Amino acid sequence: MNKVFLAALPVIRKIEDAGFKAYFVGGAVRDFLLEREIHDVDIATSATPFEIKDIFSSTVDVGIDHGTILVLYKGQSFEVTTFRSESNYKDFRRPDTVTFIRSLQEDLKRRDFTINAMAMDAAGNIIDPFNGKADLDHKLIKTVGEAKERFQEDALRLMRAIRFISQLGFSLDKKTHAELANHAHLLEHIAIERISAEMGKLLNGKHNEQALFLALNTNLYSFWPSLFNERELIKSLLELPIRQLNEVEMWVLSLYYSNTNQPVDLLKRWKLPVRKIKLILHSLSILNWRLNNKWSDYQLYSSGIDAAIIVERVFKTIQKEPINDIHTEIERRFNELPIVSRSDLAVSGKDLLGWIQKPAGPWMKGLISNIEEAILNKEISNDKMEIRRWVESCQNPSENS
Ligand code: ATP
Ligand code: MG
Numbered sequence: 001m002n003k004v005f006l007a008a009l010p011v012i013r014k015i016e017d018a019g020f021k022a023y024f025v026g027g028a029v030r031d032f033l034l035e036r037e038i039h040d041v042d043i044a045t046s047a048t049p050f051e052i053k054d055i056f057s058s059t060v061d062v063g064i065d066h067g068t069i070l071v072l073y074k075g076q077s078f079e080v081t082t083f084r085s086e087s088n089y090k091d092f093r094r095p096d097t098v099t100f101i102r103s104l105q106e107d108l109k110r111r112d113f114t115i116n117a118m119a120m121d122a123a124g125n126i127i128d129p130f131n132g133k134a135d136l137d138h139k140l141i142k143t144v145g146e147a148k149e150r151f152q153e154d155a156l157r158l159m160r161a162i163r164f165i166s167q168l169g170f171s172l173d174k175k176t177h178a179e180l181a182n183h184a185h186l187l188e189h190i191a192i193e194r195i196s197a198e199m200g201k202l203l204n205g206k207h208n209e210q211a212l213f214l215a216l217n218t219n220l221y222s223f224w225p226s227l228f229n230e231r232e233l234i235k236s237l238l239e240l241p242i243r244q245l246n247e248v249e250m251w252v253l254s255l256y257y258s259n260t261n262q263p264v265d266l267l268k269r270w271k272l273p274v275r276k277i278k279l280i281l282h283s284l285s286i287l288n289w290r291l292n293n294k295w296s297d298y299q300l301y302s303s304g305i306d307a308a309i310i311v312e313r314v315f316k317t318i319q320k321e322p323i324n325d326i327h328t329e330i331e332r333r334f335n336e337l338p339i340v341s342r343s344d345l346a347v348s349g350k351d352l353l354g355w356i357q358k359p360a361g362p363w364m365k366g367l368i369s370n371i372e373e374a375i376l377n378k379e380i381s382n383d384k385m386e387i388r389r390w391v392e393s394c395q396n397p398s399e400n401s
Contacts, residue, residue: 001124004028004038011043011056011071011078012122018055020047022080023104023119023127030115033126033136034168043080044119046102052080066098083107089153092189105129109144112157113164117144135173141165142173151179155186159198162214166205172214181218188223195224196270203250209242227266233258240317251280253314256287283310290315297337298376305334338375338382345371346384355388356395367391 001009005024015022028041045052049064058072067082084098085106101107104119104127111117114132126133130144141164143150143157151157158180161172172180187195202211212234215221222229236257237250245253251272255263263284267277286303290311293299300308309330316323334340349364371387374380380390 002032002038004041005032005120007076008041008043008078009122011073011080014055014073015043015045015047015052015080016122018047018051020045020051021102021104022047023121025108025119026111026116029118029120029126030132030136032120033118033133041078043078044083044104044107045080046083046104048082048100052082067100084110086110086153092152092155092186093191094154094156111144112150112154112160114142114144115140115164115170139168139170140173141168141170142176143179147173147176147179148183151183151186155183156190156194156198158184158187158220159190159195159202162211162220163198163202163205165214166202166208166211168205169207169210177214177218180220184218184220184223187220192225192269193271196272199224199228199270200247203245203247206243208245208250209238212242213238225266225269227254227258227260227270230258241320241322242317244323245313245317248276248280248283249310249314249317252283252287252310253317255280255284256314256318279307279310283307283314286311287314291318295333296376297333298373300330300333301337301340301372301376305330305340308334338378339372342368342372344382345375346382347371347387351384351388352391355391370394 005028008024012022012024022043022045024041025044026042028038031038047055049061049067049069052069052071053059056071056073060070060072060077062068062070062079067084069080071078071080082100083102083104083106085101086095086098088095088097108117108119108127108129114130114135116132117130118132119127121127135142141161161176161180164170165172202208205211212221215224216231216234216238221231221234228234233254237254240253242250242253251267255266258266260266263281264277267280272280282303286299286307289299295308303311309327312326312330313323316326339345345368349360349368352364352367353360371391374390375382380386
């Protein structure tokens with residue numbers, strides 16, 4: 001058994017010793033069978049949240065209303081969720097209330113796709129009432145039960161279907177495909193935060209072009225928030241080797257192709273975290289520069305290594321070129337720079353104030369930039385005395401002539 005499962009095994013055994021059932025479920029079982037990396041395991045159990053709290057001395061109520069308890073055991077944490085059924089879906093969204101049940105089969109039945117509706121017991125046996133294993137073998141995304149009903153119950157599943165396509169490179173089962181197209185409009189009922197979380201995984205996926213193609217094909221894209229609701233934009237993306245890009249790079253590329261003059265508003269509408277928005281916008285502005293210029297040491301320095309790598313990867317993608325060793329090439333150039341950040345400078349603002357008899361002001365920022373540029377252009381070295389002479393000669397150019 002995989003070591004991620006082995007670490008959780010004592011938790012399952014302890015629940016079983018108390019007279020309940022417990023299984024590994026969902027994504028971890030799917031990824032295990034696909035021999036993909038397993039991130040975290042989810043445990044499903046017949047014990048109610050309160051019974052779980054009785055069994056373990058250390059727990060956190062992370063989602064007790066939905067039956068989820070975080071169990072802290074031997075220095076690790078495990079999500080344990082009571083078998084549940086969901087009913088009374090309102091407004092095409094997941095229900096707020098759930099019913100705890102004692103049957104694994106019923107719990108698996110409420111799950112979205114057959115490949116996500118398998119369980120594994122402590123002995124490693126797979127419980128697969130909806131033939132998820134066969135669909136894994138056939139590389140199919142297929143809803144558990146009637147696709148029409150399942151999409152009507154929770155329209156987020158429309159997004160989830162194509163993000164699994166992007167991550168796994170699978171196809172949509174025929175009926176699931178047809179009903180996805182029929183119900184694409186239901187996405188309007190889903191909170192943007194939930195759509196955005198799935199979109200991030202979709203953009204990151206190794207088969208993102210397959211997923212975007214399907215989104216076009218089923219019209220799902222037209223219910224996405226602005227930017228990705230542009231047909232022409234998605235078509236342009238599909239002409240490029242976008243599978244080599246990650247989420248942030250995909251945002252940069254898409255903004256570049258959309259020609260929007262309000263990138264901030266677009267990214268905010270998708271509720272991306274502020275730090276991510278900053279990185280995307282910073283990279284976008286450098287990309288526009290890069291399209292007509294080659295990297296100088298100063299531009300590399302002022303971009304920062306993260307943005308430089310993003311920009312170069314997007315740039316190569318626009319050129320329809322592979323990006324195999326860009327990472328190491330940019331890193332190598334960075335390692336050769338005389339300074340990589342302002343804190344590497346051999347002089348401080350205080351030094352400048354001592355040399356130049358002027359009150360502190362915005363001029364200092366400009367001068368520091370000039371010093372950095374001179375160092376990076378190898379006009380001077382990063383040496384305090386040399387910088388001082390250079391600064392003084394700039395202040396009194398006539399003395400030099
Ligand atoms: P990932 O590896 O990206 O975490 P995952 O399959 O584990 O993929 P989660 O969002 O973590 O996806 O959900 C865990 C499990 O819960 C899924 O495998 C599926 O069985 C079930 N599930 C999640 N969201 C839904 C939903 N909207 N409708 C039905 N079942 C769902
Ligand atoms: Mg998961």
